[in-house]
Amino acid sequence: MIFRSKMDRTVKIFLTIVIFILAGVTLVPILFVPKVPLEAIIILSMTFLCSAILILWPVLHIKYIFYEDYLLIIGGPFRNKITYEDITRIEDSHDLWTGYRILSSKNGIEIFYKSGFWGSIKISPDNKQKFINELLKRNKLIKTRQ
Template sequence: MTFRAERDRFFILTTLLIVLVTATVIFIPLLFDKSATQEDWIIVSCIFLGTNAFVLWPFLFITYTFHEEYLQVAGGPVRSKIKYRDITKVARTTDILTGYRMHSSLNSIEIFYNTGWTGSVKISPQQQEWFMEELKKRCPNMILDLK
């Protein structure tokens, strides 16, 4: 069972701002360079597309997949497998700036677990209540702090 990440206005606007700043930084110098050739424009356009593909890939393709023994959290090239037996606690969070995060919404939950270098991951699944029910089935001993 796979859940996609919820996206809210804050993250959409932030991502669009990053794309706009990247476009400005990359294309403005060419606009003022009268000696710029078509090849220059092609090279700069490829750099722009590559940079923004790297920015958008994690944002557009965040998924949370329930497997038999573990929860897979994936965003772009980053993938984490969290074994259900290692999950200790789940809590709501609005902290978007610190820690390991694979979310695109301020309406997030944080999953704490015993393994991994950070000990927790912040996620924002669509249909959060359904996600939590599925997680409770697989981790009956975890602590829920959904205040």
């Protein structure tokens, strides 16, 4: 079973602002500097394109996949594999900016687990209750606080 991440308006606005700033820094000089060499245009355009991909990929390609023995959390190049037995509790989370997170919404959950370096991860499945129910089916010992 695969769940996608919910995306808040705040995140969309933030990403738009970041991309516009990035475009301003890398592409606007091409428009205002006379006689820009072709090499400079290519380098600046590629810098913008690569930077935009590195910023957008982890946010726009978030999914949470239930496998038989573990939950796989994917956010662009970042991956977390959490076995169901390691999950100790689930809590509501409304914090978008702190902690270890692979999410794009303030209205998410925090999964606490034994095997992680940080001890927890914040995620934002699009159907939060269905996601939690699926986790509880796979490990009935998980404590929830919502």
